[in-house]
Amino acid sequence: MSAKKQLDQLVSEFQKKRPIRAGSLIITLYGDAIVPRGGTVWLGSLARLLEPVGINERLVRTSVYRLVKENWLQAEKIGRCSYYSLTGPGLRRFEQAFKHVYDMTGWEWTGSWTLVLLTQLDGDVRRRVREELKWLSFGSIGQGVMIHPRIRREELLQLLQEWEAFDDTIVMQTHPVEPLSSRAMRREVRESWNLDELGGRYRRFLNQFRPLWQELKDEDTLSPEDCLIARTLLIHEYRKILLRDPQLPDALLPGDWEGRGARQLCRNLYRQIYGRAEEWLDETLENASGPLPGPNEGFYRRFGGLRD
Template sequence: MSSASECVATLVDNFQKRRPIRAGSLIITLYGDAIAPRGGTVWLGSLSKLLEPIGINERLVRTSVYRLTRETWLQGEKVGRRSYYSLSGPGRRRFEQAFKRVYHGSQAPWSGQWTLVLLSQLDTARRQKVRYELEWLGFGHFAPGLLAHSMLSRAEAIAALQEIGDADDVIVLQTEALEPLASKPLRLQVQESWNLDELAEHYQWFLTLFRPLWKALNEENHLGEEDCFIARTLLIHEYRRVQLRDPQLPDELLPTAWEGRNAHQLCRNIYRTIYQRAERWLDRHLETAEGPLPAPGPTFYQRFGGLE
């Protein structure tokens, strides 16, 4: 059986083999998981040192951070000869939205209502654009030009459409709850509209990737602080990538043996086991203009149902 440190080396190797290397996406993971809870600002040099063992060199960090700044995720500030980057206002809102689903696996009870958006009044180009935005929010296709969401309210859907400037040209409806909430035809429709079979494959891939590490940690939990940081970063990065595809459907509409539940449990178990050693590594290696980063805020310890 592989040791925990060998499992981490395999995870790094797996990440480095991908082409193209998505350095910007990994930096977003690092900010969301480690930097945002500590105030959100960090020296570019310490960011480079942290990511170098994962295969992201200083030049790639610089170009990726520059791109994230242009895309309004980050904002930069020079103090002397050093550059410090923090989350921008829009970036912070996007981080909160993107990472909230990663750390909180349980859904609120489903009311049985659906929010429906009808795109029939839009021309082809605008329909494509609105469809893309709504899919990102977890909407699925019930029929041509008709999208549906089980958890987002009508008011929330309208707010999202207003943000992209299309609220006045689409029809937004909300259904009443009907019994039974999840009939067989509805469950089959959900399976098709959100392509749950493909999503289950992505979750299975995540489980296959990280189960060896969990097994090794149970056998000998001696992983060093840097390896804990690397493992935690890649764990959240890969889980977040699958989560972005997940429409967060209520339990009532999901298959009984749903791989997403197993993936969340595995992610939670590994995170709880290694996060403290990773935090000690971050304490020593992340800098702001005033010195070391502050300790994580109280909300950090609410992740995954509570960190010990």
């Protein structure tokens, strides 16, 4: 099967999902393609980019309207054209969502955990904050107690203020007093996060995108538009998994952890197609001043360096 047919299959799989979460895909497109180019784009550009994956202009408009209501995006109207950019809170949420997507650097875990106690929050607020923390890949170690190995306390306090839960939430930082990967700790990790389910999602990602990568190694004939579609779906699916992955240290993960292979595949495929995708973005993206500028230098540092 050719690379083009593999891509068509990926698009078909995306279109079969119900409901189609166009808003989530738009956030992926902002994070991957628009923010590195200044962050503001004409609505018509979004519609043109998303049409090949089966999201029509009407659905784009409806989804963007919802993202504005949810304080992800803000609009600026000039004449008859609308231009959209991330809000301040939207940008912070975006940074949390994309923080680990392009990072290839390892990290040395000190054994410290961030604990969040929700026991003093009212019921509705507690449920909402709990869902927000799960979205940030926190695990649960007990009734009203959430845990994470990586997130910094300062980041979390800022988010709690935005959620209007700062005054009634207790945040603690632990320090280890036992071996970092003790049997008890490994059991606790398995109880706090569903690693089997997470590993299964990584396996599905590998099965989805490995055939495309293999075809591209043999014969790469994808057009710039094809490459943009492939890149968007790649990062979209990978980002959705990372939202549930706390990026646990290797010492607490299975030896055959599928997340390692998924990261390498994502890196290899992205590096193969990003340049032609940028050509399509050069041609398609517009703001009120005309074509968007090229991507910033931070873009080229993705996945350990795109120019290497």
